Amino acid sequence: MWSYEKRLQYPVRITNPNPKIAQVILSQYGGPDGELGASLRYLSQRYTMPNRKVAGLLTDIGTEELAHLEMVSAIVHQLTRNLTPEEILAQGFQNYYVDHTAGVYPASAAGVPFTAAYIQSKGDPITDLSEDLGAEQKARTTYDNILRLVDDPDVRDPIAFLREREIVHYQRFGEGLRMITEELDAKNFYAFNPAFDKQAR
Amino acid sequence: MENNMNCGCTQNALTGPTAMQLAQAGFVIFDLLLYLDTHPTDQNALSYFAAKKSQYEQAKAAYVQQIGPVRISDVDPADGWTWGETPWPWEV
Amino acid sequence: MACAAPMQAAPAPAACGCETPSEQTSREACLCNMSLAMSYVLMQGWAQTYEPAVALSRGTIFPELDLPFLAAGRIC
Numbered sequence: 604m605w606s607y608e609k610r611l612q613y614p615v616r617i618t619n620p621n622p623k624i625a626q627v628i629l630s631q632y633g634g635p636d637g638e639l640g641a642s643l644r645y646l647s648q649r650y651t652m653p654n655r656k657v658a659g660l661l662t663d664i665g666t667e668e669l670a671h672l673e674m675v676s677a678i679v680h681q682l683t684r685n686l687t688p689e690e691i692l693a694q695g696f697q698n699y700y701v702d703h704t705a706g707v708y709p710a711s712a713a714g715v716p717f718t719a720a721y722i723q724s725k726g727d728p729i730t731d732l733s734e735d736l737g738a739e740q741k742a743r744t745t746y747d748n749i750l751r752l753v754d755d756p757d758v759r760d761p762i763a764f765l766r767e768r769e770i771v772h773y774q775r776f777g778e779g780l781r782m783i784t785e786e787l788d789a790k791n792f793y794a795f796n797p798a799f800d801k802q803a804r
Numbered sequence: 805m806e807n808n809m810n811c812g813c814t815q816n817a818l819t820g821p822t823a824m825q826l827a828q829a830g831f832v833i834f835d836l837l838l839y840l841d842t843h844p845t846d847q848n849a850l851s852y853f854a855a856k857k858s859q860y861e862q863a864k865a866a867y868v869q870q871i872g873p874v875r876i877s878d879v880d881p882a883d884g885w886t887w888g889e890t891p892w893p894w895e896v
Numbered sequence: 897m898a899c900a901a902p903m904q905a906a907p908a909p910a911a912c913g914c915e916t917p918s919e920q921t922s923r924e925a926c927l928c929n930m931s932l933a934m935s936y937v938l939m940q941g942w943a944q945t946y947e948p949a950v951a952l953s954r955g956t957i958f959p960e961l962d963l964p965f966l967a968a969g970r971i972c
Binding site for chain 3: 613733736746747750751760763765767768770771773776777778780784789790792793
């Protein structure tokens with residue numbers, strides 16, 4: 604189960620609201636490669652991961668992604684404080700605002716609501732870890748794209764932190780894949796699905 | 805929204821030295837945790853974890869004493885329900 | 897694919913003798929223990945760690961995993 608620590612993994616303290624950038628950063632909350640998808644993906648995959656240590660890795664990274672979800676939403680919330688209608692229109696925030704006011708809602712920057720279609724839990728350890736490696740790179744690229752658009756150091760600092768975490772997760776999932784393949788026959792890793800079949804026939 | 809500041813601290817405390825020490829110590833053991841998940845028998849990592857775990861516990865104790873609870877289990881009912889008193893982590 | 901030279905000692909199933917990038921091991925010695933149609937990430941080995949304050953600001957305790965984005969003007 605989960606317990607909660609009343610602190611952010613990395614502090615977020617943004618002085619200057621900026622709803623235009625908030626809308627971009629929202630993609631890392633409810634977008635295709637965001638933290639909500641990441642946490643659900645890893646926490647869903649762990650049940651059918653036959654290697655217990657890799658199941659532990661999925662649990663721990665999935666938990667960290669929930670902490671990142673909290674950071675991203677804190678950033679979005681702090682960027683959308685004290686807005687006037689004039690600022691909302693001037694910054695192009697009106698489409699999100701009309702449906703959510705300044706509420707934090709899981710959607711992409713383009714306004715597409717979060718969907719489980721962004722993730723896969725395929726029940727095959729090689730497939731699931733390959734999906735996870737791809738997911739971490741997609742998240743990193745999204746943070747790269749955000750960093751190109753943002754000048755405010757109060758925003759860049761936590762975003763750069765989150766980006767670095769994706770690189771570390773990629774390394775760990777890669778190691779997890781090595782651990783999985785070590786338990787399989789190197790002559791044919793795909794002879795059977797160790798999460799479902801008892802053995803190759 | 806009611807903002808009860810009985811703890812005597814302000815949102816600045818969330819980025820002050822006590823909070824930063826907890827954030828740093830907590831982060832070190834977390835990054836180490838992921839390394840140990842894939843290197844469970846690495847003795848260097850295990851002894852580093854032991855050292856950093858006690859640093860985390862000290863930093864957390866200082867935070868709880870000076871600022872407020874980190875986990876529900878840190879709440880001392882004799883002080884009242886302090887869980888909701890300190891700023892929430894997303895508040896500026 | 898024939899191996900150019902046999903490994904010195906019998907390696908663990910996925911170990912290839914070039915786990916840490918600094919080791920000078922022949923390409924073939926590494927690839928001999930790998931299979932087609934599989935991706936491989938090197939296993940990280942324990943080396944230096946950052947001090948906690950640096951670690952938090954960089955986003956990892958491991959300097960060798962500290963790979964910042966440099967294409968956005970400000971170094972971050």
